[in-house]
Amino acid sequence: MTELCTQLKGARINQGLSQNEVATILHVTRQSISKWENGRGYPDLDNLVRLSDIYQLSIDELIRENSELASKIHANNAEIKEKQVQLKKVNTEIHQNTDEGLILTLLVLASALIPPIGMVLPLYAIWRNTKYNSLHKTIIVISIVVMIVSLMGTYVIIDDNWITPSKTVVYQVK
Structure with a gap:
């Protein structure tokens, strides 16, 4: 059972792309690509779809063999949405939108x-x-x-x- 990190790295190397090139295409940092390929983080769903396009692989081929990873990605997306909701609350508290x-x-x-x-x-x-x-x-x-x-x-x-x-x-x- 191969993990997403090794699949991402292998697919990138098969396409002959560097981490910098992939990062530029995805509009993320090179460090993000490195984290994904070393298993210290996972791409969100949008980036995963774009990675499958870049590497010319289906999303199933990237994550099918690892259902554990799919659940981690889902949890990661849920955490991102939760953080965005918290950020919106902070913004409204800061500006106290009392319309004067x-x-x-x-x-x-x-x-x-x-x-x-x-x-x-x-x-x-x-x-x-x-x-x-x-x-x-x-x-x-x-x-x-x-x-x-x-x-x-x-x-x-x-x-x-x-x-x-x-x-x-x-x-x-x-």
Whole structure:
């Protein structure tokens, strides 16, 4: 009963390929090929299919004689899927996908009503915005527009009150 590692190594040598060449074709490291051929690890199912294509052997020819190996590969694939699920959990915990998109958008739009605040609050919204918010790009665009409009509104307020105060004329009604 031959093991997968010796079958992989023999098939590679029969095809006249080096570990580097096989690794390049599979988009894995040379060390991975070495591990598979020395029995320290097993390829996942996708790589096993690609190896059978490269070596021009069926998957049955690679693993049929070793049912123990087939169960190890199956366990390896299950472990990989489990690790991927754990990684997704970690990613969601890190980023705490609390979607603040709508809240930030409403905050920016409300700040447009008071021009001086409308120049500062959109900067906070842009700083608080993350790429995980549903309205990520919309918040940036709305914030820039609100800052421009608020800048003009603030200029009008300052101009009317301090730079060129308006002259009030009182007319007497007869």
